[in-house]
Amino acid sequence: xxxxxxxxxxxxxxxxxxxxxxxxxxxxxxxxxxxxxxxxxxxxxxxxxxxxxxxxxxxxxxxxxxxxxxxxxxxxxxxxxxxxxxxxxxxxxxxxxxxxxxxxxxxxxxxxxxxxxxxxxxxxxxxxxxxxxxxxxxxxxxxxxxxxxxxxxxxxxxxxxxxxxxxxxxxxxxxxxxxxxxxxxxxxxxxxxxx
Numbered sequence: 804x805x806x807x808x809x810x811x812x813x814x815x816x817x818x819x820x821x822x823x824x825x826x827x828x829x830x831x832x833x834x835x836x837x838x839x840x841x842x843x844x845x846x847x848x849x850x851x852x853x854x855x856x857x858x859x860x861x862x863x864x865x866x867x868x869x870x871x872x873x874x875x876x877x878x879x880x881x882x883x884x885x886x887x888x889x890x891x892x893x894x895x896x897x898x899x900x901x902x903x904x905x906x907x908x909x910x911x912x913x914x915x916x917x918x919x920x921x922x923x924x925x926x927x928x929x930x931x932x933x934x935x936x937x938x939x940x941x942x943x944x945x946x947x948x949x950x951x952x953x954x955x956x957x958x959x960x961x962x963x964x965x966x967x968x969x970x971x972x973x974x975x976x977x978x979x980x981x982x983x984x985x986x987x988x989x990x991x992x993x994x995x996x997x998x
Contacts, residue, residue: 805996806901807914810932811933813960814943818915819985821833823986823989827989828909830906835915852871855885910997918963933969934976942960977989
């Protein structure tokens with residue numbers, strides 16, 4: 804199994820790039836959305852999250868994402884503990900997903916995750932694709948998407964490595980700057996990985 808990591812800071816356009824790869828027939832495992840589902844459906848994970856953060860972590864059996872973010876992005880220790888709960892569960896789910904028939908026949912698989920570098924997950928990948936955009940563009944996208952104030956976006960950005968640190972560690976860099984075609988860049992990367 805050839806597993807490719809797809810990463811980038813919040814608001815960089817990872818999901819858009821993941822959609823393009825998916826449209827090219829490449830299976831994409833979206834770590835963030837799967838983590839949220841697993842926190843709601845996996846009883847062991849759910850109980851561990853409640854033990855760490857308390858019962859307010861869930862409202863009507865749904866993940867209380869806004870409240871959780873307010874707790875962990877202002878407390879690095881809590882964020883580290885939450886990641887220690889979630890990452891092993893997500894990795895186990897990823898391995899199960901990779902074994903499904905439709906994934907086995909693909910030329911390669913992609914795991915999309917915002918914090919591949921920050922969580923030292925890079926060794927599992929054959930190559931890493933980084934999506935970059937300037938910080939002001941990223942902030943504006945997240946404010947519009949999540950309807951949150953700038954300060955909350957900045958707190959989340961502070962927990963991620965800057966692009967300048969990630970670029971030298973990445974095999975491919977896709978620039979989501981509005982000047983270069985995302986489709987063309989993705990197709991170029993896809994062509995190289997398939998070869």
